[in-house]
Amino acid sequence: QALYLLLLGSLPCALAMAACKEEEYPVGSECCPKCSPGYRVKEACGELTGTVCAPCDLGTYTAHLNGLSECLQCRVCDPAMGLVTRQKCSQTENTVCVCDQGYFCVSEDGDDCAECSPHTPCRPGQRVRARGTERQDRV
Structure with a gap:
């Protein structure tokens, strides 16, 4: 019975994480806008702020919209x-x-x-x- 309540309690969180659009990525139960190609996530979005993106360093890249904290190695x-x-x-x-x-x-x-x-x-x-x-x- 305790297991049933535990599973039932985690259901809303699982549903909230799956609701992001293609141009968004999940952060906890929130959906943040992805960064453009050539950029990575410097700071995830907050309740009142958007995602802060930073350009990829020399020798790294991102080819698509992304929610990556680090760019990919060339x-x-x-x-x-x-x-x-x-x-x-x-x-x-x-x-x-x-x-x-x-x-x-x-x-x-x-x-x-x-x-x-x-x-x-x-x-x-x-x-x-x-x-x-x-x-x-x-x-």
């Missing part, structure tokens, strides 16, 4: 993995890495390549039938 294109930078990180976009010339992607992370390998060299007496691309080894 990706680093590791040359040891055969990667080079196609597009540098900005406050609103993560770094875009691609395979260096002469390499092709062997491991993907979402839409980005995470690791590249060198194109297979032809052995003596062989010739290239199809040139390698950024996504495919040569044949």
Whole structure:
């Protein structure tokens, strides 16, 4: 019976947290406006104040409306993995890495390549039938 009362008492809180709009994020039982891309939450909203947002520091970003207290770390294109930078990180976009010339992607992370390998060299007496691309080894 005590468990039933405990569960019943927590129901209004659970319902209040789920009621935020897409452009809001929950803080306790309140809904605060999210920060714009390129910004993070510096101070959550209060009863009479809106969310205070701060720009992302160098080397960090947020790409969407968010309720994050810290911006996301920018990706680093590791040359040891055969990667080079196609597009540098900005406050609103993560770094875009691609395979260096002469390499092709062997491991993907979402839409980005995470690791590249060198194109297979032809052995003596062989010739290239199809040139390698950024996504495919040569044949």
